Amino acid sequence: MAEQVLRLEGVEKTYFGAVDTKVLHGIDLELEMGSFSALEGQSGSGKSTLLNIIGTLDRPTKGEVRILGVPTSSMSNNELARLRGETIGFVFQFHYLLPEFTARENVMMPSLISGAMSQGDARKRADELLDLVGLEGVKDNPSTKMSGGQQQRTAIARALMNRPRLVLADEPTGNLDSVTTGRVYRLLRDINRELGTTFLIVTHDRRVAEQTDRIIEIKDGRISLDIDLRK
Amino acid sequence: MVVLRIAMRFLSSSKSQTALIVMGLAVGIAIQLFVGLLLQNLGAGFIGTITQNAPHVTVLPGGNATQLEQWEDMVARVEGIGGVKAVSVAADSPALVSKGAVSSSVLVRGFDIDDAARIYSIKEDIYEGAAPADGGHVLLGRELAQGLSVGVGDNLTIVTAARDTFDFRVSGLFDLGSAAVNERWVIMTLAASQTVFKMGGNATSIELKVGDVLQARSVAGKVGSALAGEPVKVENWMDLNPDVFSAVSAQRSSGLMIQSFVLLSLLIGIASLLSITVIQKSRQIGILKAMGIRDRDASLIFLFQGFFYGLLGTVVGTVIGTGLFLGFLKALEASGDSIITSALNVPFIVGSSLVVIAAATMASLLPALKSRRLSPVEVIRGG
Numbered sequence: 001m002a003e004q005v006l007r008l009e010g011v012e013k014t015y016f017g018a019v020d021t022k023v024l025h026g027i028d029l030e031l032e033m034g035s036f037s038a039l040e041g042q043s044g045s046g047k048s049t050l051l052n053i054i055g056t057l058d059r060p061t062k063g064e065v066r067i068l069g070v071p072t073s074s075m076s077n078n079e080l081a082r083l084r085g086e087t088i089g090f091v092f093q094f095h096y097l098l099p100e101f102t103a104r105e106n107v108m109m110p111s112l113i114s115g116a117m118s119q120g121d122a123r124k125r126a127d128e129l130l131d132l133v134g135l136e137g138v139k140d141n142p143s144t145k146m147s148g149g150q151q152q153r154t155a156i157a158r159a160l161m162n163r164p165r166l167v168l169a170d171e172p173t174g175n176l177d178s179v180t181t182g183r184v185y186r187l188l189r190d191i192n193r194e195l196g197t198t199f200l201i202v203t204h205d206r207r208v209a210e211q212t213d214r215i216i217e218i219k220d221g222r223i224s225l226d227i228d229l230r231k
Numbered sequence: 232m233v234v235l236r237i238a239m240r241f242l243s244s245s246k247s248q249t250a251l252i253v254m255g256l257a258v259g260i261a262i263q264l265f266v267g268l269l270l271q272n273l274g275a276g277f278i279g280t281i282t283q284n285a286p287h288v289t290v291l292p293g294g295n296a297t298q299l300e301q302w303e304d305m306v307a308r309v310e311g312i313g314g315v316k317a318v319s320v321a322a323d324s325p326a327l328v329s330k331g332a333v334s335s336s337v338l339v340r341g342f343d344i345d346d347a348a349r350i351y352s353i354k355e356d357i358y359e360g361a362a363p364a365d366g367g368h369v370l371l372g373r374e375l376a377q378g379l380s381v382g383v384g385d386n387l388t389i390v391t392a393a394r395d396t397f398d399f400r401v402s403g404l405f406d407l408g409s410a411a412v413n414e415r416w417v418i419m420t421l422a423a424s425q426t427v428f429k430m431g432g433n434a435t436s437i438e439l440k441v442g443d444v445l446q447a448r449s450v451a452g453k454v455g456s457a458l459a460g461e462p463v464k465v466e467n468w469m470d471l472n473p474d475v476f477s478a479v480s481a482q483r484s485s486g487l488m489i490q491s492f493v494l495l496s497l498l499i500g501i502a503s504l505l506s507i508t509v510i511q512k513s514r515q516i517g518i519l520k521a522m523g524i525r526d527r528d529a530s531l532i533f534l535f536q537g538f539f540y541g542l543l544g545t546v547v548g549t550v551i552g553t554g555l556f557l558g559f560l561k562a563l564e565a566s567g568d569s570i571i572t573s574a575l576n577v578p579f580i581v582g583s584s585l586v587v588i589a590a591a592t593m594a595s596l597l598p599a600l601k602s603r604r605l606s607p608v609e610v611i612r613g614g
Contacts, residue, residue: 052608052611055521057521057606057607057608057611058606058608077525077526078525078526078527081520081523081524081525081526082523082525084521084522084523085522085523085524086523090521090522092611096514096517096518096521096611098515098518098519099244099515100237100240100241100244100515101240109233109519109522110522110523112233112236113233113519113522113523113524113528114523115233158522170611
């Protein structure tokens with residue numbers, strides 16, 4: 001059996017308010033190391049909530065999230081922050097680059113935060129990653145002075161900076177045209193193959209989902225479909 | 232340190248906002264320093280005018296005594312008291328001074344001129360002639376000399392209450408800066424006064440100058456203790472001029488109040504401005520948290536910003552405030568005599584600066600806590 005990077009056990013999420021809203025109902029899910037999976041679902045199905053819980057940005061109301069076998073429910077915010085910094089990379093629908101920094105500095109940021117490598121090594125790796133995503137010419141550009149596609153590719157390079165075992169991408173091409181979308185997905189696929197990074201990509205585009213190894217569909221807070229496309 | 236780097240970049244990326252905040256702070260600090268320095272120097276100038284040419288503490292005969300008999304022993308006892316800067320003995324008596332048909336009621340003051348020069352600026356204030364070198368000479372004030380129509384080298388007669396008459400020669404003329412003193416004082420040597428007024432070896436007062444004029448009351452207390460049992464009373468300038476002292480005190484407290492309110496408005500200003508900055512930067516904070524920055528570090532970013540605003544504002548404000556004060560003094564001097572002293576109270580400036588820097592950092596605590604509590608999910612969910 002392949003090593004698991006992620007395991008969800010009976011994860012539930014309820015938003016408490018005037019009316020309590022249960023968004024996730026007992027989700028069980030495992031992701032194998034090096035897999036390339038799509039998380040599909042309609043708007044409001046709970047897929048973004050699930051992604052946030054997987055990424056430890058949010059805590060489940062019930063159930064356990066294990067990252068590399070380690071349970072996270074009893075971890076403090078600071079322990080979760082460290083785990084995120086070292087293990088998980090995020091690519092959001094909106095690139096969320098820091099506008100005050102250049103492309104290179106944005107890519108270096110996760111490493112500067114974790115302190116995992118020296119500034120020189122971080123700079124070297126950031127340059128390599130920017131080369132990998134095809135942004136050789138705009139490394140010193142302020143992140144606000146780049147096209148949407150360049151910003152999203154910078155965000156991908158940033159997600160890979162700390163050599164994460166798992167990259168979570170929430171509709172990473174939601175704001176891009178179809179040509180750039182295709183290019184970005186090919187890039188993610190190449191990185192998955194070359195670096196063995198595990199990807200979980202949220203999408204509502206079936207054509208995109210069909211290019212992955214596995215489609216997990218969420219409907220009304222439950223996994224309604226889980227197909228391994230490699231079989 | 233990544234937190235410092237982020238804080239600095241946040242500051243430098245919004246230059247006009249940073250410049251506005253720093254200028255706002257600087258103006259507040261400048262006002263605080265200007266008002267503080269002005270009031271301090273006005274108070275010091277005021278007190279200086281009163282205490283400069285006068286004893287701060289005076290030992291006088293007490294009870295029924297009219298003279299100090301064992302004054303040498305008393306001088307020896309008070310000289311060593313902490314805070315005492317100078318001691319002088321005086322043998323004073325009222326008398327009449329006449330020149331021809333003109334006579335005037337005066338106060339004859341017998342001093343050891345060298346000792347008295349440490350209490351009064353007698354030597355500096357002689358504008359003609361010299362201090363009396365022997366028992367046959369006297370010093371006269373400007374107005375008295377004018378009234379009697381005498382000059383240096385002229386003779387005059389002193390008539391005591393016992394109707395004894397003595398002839399003296401004028402050795403010099405002084406101007407102690409007060410017409411009342413210049414009109415009334417006739418200065419001679421201690422021995423001459425003792426002889427003229429038949430005091431034997433006695434004196435009528437021991438006059439003291441203290442290092443810090445505002446400590447005169449406490450020094451007077453110590454002098455009183457040192458001379459306990461002697462038939463003396465001890466006076467100090469603060470108790471003799473209660474109105475002046477309370478005016479200066481009131482001025483000081485009103486100054487403190489103005490400064491406190493300026494500081495308070497600075498604090499509120501920084502806190503509200505940084506709160507807005509936290510909202511402006513909430514997306515960045517959220518994304519930094521998603522990338523693994525700890526809650527504590529997220530709050531440190533804003534504490535650093537508060538600190539730097541305080542530091543920059545203080546540097547600019549100190550330059551403006553002290554410049555304003557010195558410029559104001561120059562303008563006053565140009566327009567005539569000013570009693571305001573020009574001391575740049577460095578401990579006050581440094582102290583105020585440190586308080587403002589600390590206050591700016593403290594004011595950023597609330598925004599820092601806001602940043603600490605910010606959840607990355609809120610930002611990401613909000614788009």
